[in-house]
Amino acid sequence: MKLGRLNHIGVATPSIAESIAHFAQTMGATRIHTPFDLEEQGVKVCFVDTPAGPDGLGGYNGTQIELIEPLSDASPIAGFLAKNPLGGQHHICFEVEDIDDARKWFEQQGKRILGPTRIGAHGTPIFFLHPKDMMGQLTEIMETPKDAH
Amino acid sequence: MKLGRLNHIGVATPSIAESIAHFAQTMGATRIHTPFDLEEQGVKVCFVDTPAGPDGLGGYNGTQIELIEPLSDASPIAGFLAKNPLGGQHHICFEVEDIDDARKWFEQQGKRILGPTRIGAHGTPIFFLHPKDMMGQLTEIMETPKDAH
Numbered sequence: 001m002k003l004g005r006l007n008h009i010g011v012a013t014p015s016i017a018e019s020i021a022h023f024a025q026t027m028g029a030t031r032i033h034t035p036f037d038l039e040e041q042g043v044k045v046c047f048v049d050t051p052a053g054p055d056g057l058g059g060y061n062g063t064q065i066e067l068i069e070p071l072s073d074a075s076p077i078a079g080f081l082a083k084n085p086l087g088g089q090h091h092i093c094f095e096v097e098d099i100d101d102a103r104k105w106f107e108q109q110g111k112r113i114l115g116p117t118r119i120g121a122h123g124t125p126i127f128f129l130h131p132k133d134m135m136g137q138l139t140e141i142m143e144t145p146k147d148a149h
Numbered sequence: 150m151k152l153g154r155l156n157h158i159g160v161a162t163p164s165i166a167e168s169i170a171h172f173a174q175t176m177g178a179t180r181i182h183t184p185f186d187l188e189e190q191g192v193k194v195c196f197v198d199t200p201a202g203p204d205g206l207g208g209y210n211g212t213q214i215e216l217i218e219p220l221s222d223a224s225p226i227a228g229f230l231a232k233n234p235l236g237g238q239h240h241i242c243f244e245v246e247d248i249d250d251a252r253k254w255f256e257q258q259g260k261r262i263l264g265p266t267r268i269g270a271h272g273t274p275i276f277f278l279h280p281k282d283m284m285g286q287l288t289e290i291m292e293t294p295k296d297a298h
Contacts, residue, residue: 001175001176001177002177002179002205003172003176003177003178003179003197003199003200004199004200004203005199005200005201005202005203005211006158006199006211006212006214009155009158009238009241011284011285011286012285013284013285018284019284022283022284023152026150026255026258026260026283027150027152027243028150028151028152029152030151030152048152050152050153050154050155050243051152051153051154052154052201052207053154053210054153054154054244054246054293055246056151058201058207061202062154062155062211062212063155063211063212065155084285086280086281086284086285087284087285087286088280088284088285088286089158089238089241089285089286092158092238094176094199095203097203097204106175109175111175131235131237132235134171134175135160135162135167135168135171135235135236135237136160136161136162136233136235136236136237136238137160137236137237137238144203
């Protein structure tokens with residue numbers, strides 16, 4: 001496998017509204033997408049774009065911040081927030097060309113995959129790898145959106 | 150302030166050698182820099198480059214992974230590893246054009262800055278902001294290297 005683009009880092013938050021205010025007012029983010037519910041995953045999601053180069057050179061297709069807020073106490077990130085009430089870094093997500101090839105690759109490496117391949121926040125197939133097999137990092141693998149080519 | 154480039158995400162590890170093996174063999178990273186000691190910060194550091202676009206399009210100037218291993222038990226990340234023995238995500242680092250302007254900006258916002266402005270792993274001035282004032286994220290602010298323009 002070849003390392004793909006670092007699509008986003010997932011940041012858990014108790015309140016997407018507060019996180020949007022933080023990124024807009026304190027950090028100066030200007031490209032913040034509309035939040036939406038990803039009910040299958042039990043989370044509300046909001047993407048914050050970052051510039052690809054200094055001074056916005058190269059556009060805003062840098063690695064995104066994915067803000068994630070639990071939709072209920074049953075949400076998989078509710079436990080994370082119980083331990084980290086302010087929120088914090090939750091996962092990293094790398095792109096791959098083909099999700100099925102990637103799944104086979106990680107299975108062959110003996111890495112534990114958390115559940116089935118499913119559709120993620122960018123509308124392409126994703127799966128998650130167990131942090132204990134990934135040097136402590138909950139790692140999402142996502143197929144590159146076709147329109148990114 | 151305007152949001153700058155997401156320069157890197159800092160990932161604590163008990164062993165940079167093991168993390169390099171993980172990123173090279175499991176994740177397929179091909180551009181891994183030579184590790185070096187950053188003695189003032191009490192850490193050994195190693196940068197892993199990621200591609201800017203799918204299939205390496207746009208070069209390898211995507212957000213980097215900064216692997217950090219403590220140089221001793223007195224290292225600021227020794228405590229993090231005591232709680233997270235496998236390692237994990239430790240901080241995020243955004244670029245700014247001018248470090249002094251950025252420091253004033255965050256001071257005006259009432260954000261706690263951890264220590265003086267100092268030279269960071271990329272050879273430019275940096276400072277850290279307290280995670281409790283930054284929605285749970287230890288946040289590094291770094292002046293964009295002049296050769297990045």
